[in-house]
Amino acid sequence: MGSSVEQNILVTGGAGFIGTHTVVQLLKEGFKVSIIDNLDNSVIEAVDRVRELVGPDLSKKLEFNLGDLRNKGDIEKVFSKQRFDAVIHFAGLKAVGESVGNPRRYFDNNLVGTINLYETMAKYNCKMMVFSSSATVYGQPEKIPCVEDFELKAMNPYGRTKLFLEEIARDIHVAEPEWRIVLLRYFNPVGAHESGRIGEDPKGIPNNLMPYIQQVAVGRLPELNVYGHDYPTDDGSAVRDYIHVMDLADGHIAALRKLFADPEIGCTAYNLGTGRGTSVLEMVAAFEKASGKKIPIKLCPRRSGDATAVYASTERAEKELGWKAKYGVDEMCRDQWNWANNNPWGYQKKL
Ligand code: NAD
Ligand code: WQD
Secondary structure, three states: OOOOOOOEEEEEOOOOHHHHHHHHHHHHOOOEEEEEEOOOOOOHHHHHHHHHHHHHHHHOOEEEEEOOOOOHHHHHHHHHHOOOOEEEEOOOOOOHHHHHHOHHHHHHHHHHHHHHHHHHHHHOOOOEEEEEEEHHHEOOOOOOOEOOOOOOEOOOHHHHHHHHHHHHHHHHHHHOOOOEEEEEEEOEEEOOOOOOOOOOOOOOOOOOHHHHHHHHHOOOOOOEEEEOOOOOOOOOOOEEOEEEHHHHHHHHHHHHHHHHHOOOOOEEEEEEOOOOOEEHHHHHHHHHHHHOOOOOEEEEOOOOOOOOEOOEOOHHHHHHHOOOOOOOHHHHHHHHHHHHHHOOOOOOOOO
């Protein structure tokens, strides 16, 4: 189902985890794509593998620009070459712990970068944006499932950048109603492309659960620390809404189509999750089943700032975007393992 008129999309942060998977789907759906990325948390090899996955013909419709959103000149260079119908804005720093220790880096990168992007978009009259928000804007929710109109709260500087950027988007739309902005609140993105050629490749010791489990499975780390075993949940470990990155990628296509089709969209937030909660221990068991590997665990105290249980209400995305997650935890673990097993050291060629 390609688009009839070839639409041209700028993807910021397109070399990263969610970006690469989304770019593959965009190209397959008939969009033209330009990436801007400073490779701060990614490698050019990931973009080469996207090209390999889509083949030589679709590859011609993909352009990579090395650039930093903190430099307006870098964004300007890309916009001055061609017209964009919309921007998907992934570029940002995302490590919660690092943001606590170095908030200025997060405010500079995520806020200044995004403001530069909006200014350049306005200058070139490109006023459609899909923005990567996060379930982090729900803080520690008092009720679950999380519904889009819940009160929002940030728990750390990273979360504050997402909260501020949501508010900035709403203010821009109030001041200039012709802007159409979709805020996608991702829950916990995991898994990888089914080919095993692209996937998440964090630098250093992973902060998030699935990349950590993956590194234990391939022998890079000795055991998984399970943070919290006394939560008021069925097995005592915390519950999250894990979502397959390919479902997330398709959610971006649905959001783009909505932007193009609906002049009344304004600035609207959508949860992208499965609507189902899975505990840390259930995730470990599912990964062991998918990989055939034993994951040694150590039960540890709770991690500070963590919520007991977070999962999405998916009603709005289903109704308004016509999007629903297809994959469950078994497919997430299968594809995560396929990526890990074929690329135990990520995109690096050797140790
Ligand atoms: P990622 O780090 O893999 O990708 C982000 C990309 O942006 C990287 O390639 C990085 O080099 C690039 N980048 C960062 N700052 C830049 C700048 N100033 N200029 C140009 N490029 C820059 O992260 P991801 O997991 O793909 O996340 C994408 C987006 O989704 C982020 O905004 C993140 O906050 C958000 N998000 C991620 C998760 C998650 O768990 N992965 C959950 C919710 C929201
Ligand atoms: C999941 C569960 C941990 C690691 C984070 C960000 C959020 C969003 C998604 C960007 C928790 C437990 C983890 C480990 C463990 N990112 N865990 N051992 O915290 O739900 O969300 O990523 O927007 O903003 O906060 O995800 O994968 O870190 O943790 O037991 O080594 O796994 O305590 O219960 P989280 P996570």
